[in-house]
Amino acid sequence: MSWAMRGLGWLLALGLSACTGLSQAPNAPSGSSLPPVASLVVTDQARQALAPTGSLRVGVYPGSPTSLVQNASGQRAGVALELGQFMGQQLGVPVQVVEFSRVAEIIDAIQRGQVDMTFTNASPARARQVTFTRPLVQLELGLLLPANSAVMRFAQIDRAGVRVGVSQGSSSQAALGQQLKLAQAVPVASLDVAQKMLRDGQLDAFATNKGILFEMREKLPDFKVSDDRWGLENLAIAVPQGRDAGRAFLAALADEVTRSGRLAAMAERAGLRGLAKPE
Known part of the structure; x- marks a missing residue:
């Protein structure tokens, strides 16, 4: 078994340790083709908070498997991209993918309310600028x-x-x-x-x-x-500050994608390597 696959196995194990009792959902080849997960309850207040324009604007930048790459099959992949697609589907809103040159530009856009979510390193400095879920990848x-x-x-x-x-x-x-x-x-x-x-x-x-x-x-x-x-970097879902009505949904979403193995599948499709070895 390769080191990369051992890392993905640890990522799945991390999700299992964080399970909050959401029902098991089957894996699928792409996050955008998955059916809604019944146990992810979406209130109107959460939907309005997380996608205030009626679409979920997902910030990505090219060259990072955690964000946006072209995988070995020639398809667009990336954890932020697929997480955004899955999150939009669960919210029941269309997804708008917004590309930037580098992650710092995405953080600035989130602060200005021009982007609704991304997936990035939850550093202490950024935690003062945006709201993060718990870390999902190290x-x-x-x-x-x-x-x-x-x-x-x-x-x-x-x-x-x-x-x-x-x-x-x-x-x-x-x-x-x-x-x-x-x-x-x-x-x-x-x-x-x-x-x-x-x-x-x-x-x-x-x-x-x-x-x-x-x-x-x-x-x-x-x-x-x-x-x-x-x-080490501790990567998490990031959204603008002040969207507290969506916090419960985001926490449940984070638990679902890790517990079910969806996140590990997204990482594998993107060719993500360099996962920290468990200590």
Whole structure:
């Protein structure tokens, strides 16, 4: 059994431990084709709070399996994408997928009330900006490095002259700023830009969660993902603050997708790797 599959098994086990007694629902090939789950009670107040325009606006950004990618079958996939489709179906409203260049733009749009939900790292800083469910996925943070790099572990990266790329406005940018003393953290506008800068030698490494790093490595075969981790991300469903009438539904939704195995199936379809090993 591969490490990735063991990680998905742990993800399913995490959901089982959080079960709140919702009825078992069958898995299906896509979140958008699943029937409504009878035990997910939706009040008019919850629907109005979570989809105030009559549609559920789902924020995604390309290049991350936790958000939006094109999978091995050539289909659009991603945990945020499928969670949004499933959530809209359970609410009984149409889904509008809104694409951004990077996650920081989605958080800003949620704060402005232009996006209704996404799936992202529930960092303390973001928890002051948006409302999160409990964490549903835990990912390791790592480095993407040239294959010939002398750096093997994060502890070796903090040297003068070393340029470490991070997504502009990301939680990784804030975390690295606290950990690096000599190396320079370089904010990058998008993952596509980061890949070009790595190819051109303008960056010595790129730091983010390993789900993104393994996805980037598919396009950068001469690079490697570090074996160690320099931190963890705890990903959760995010919605704008002030939508308290939808909290009970969101909590039940989070429990349903983990307990039933739907979330693990979404992660597998997106090719999500880098799940934290249980301790």
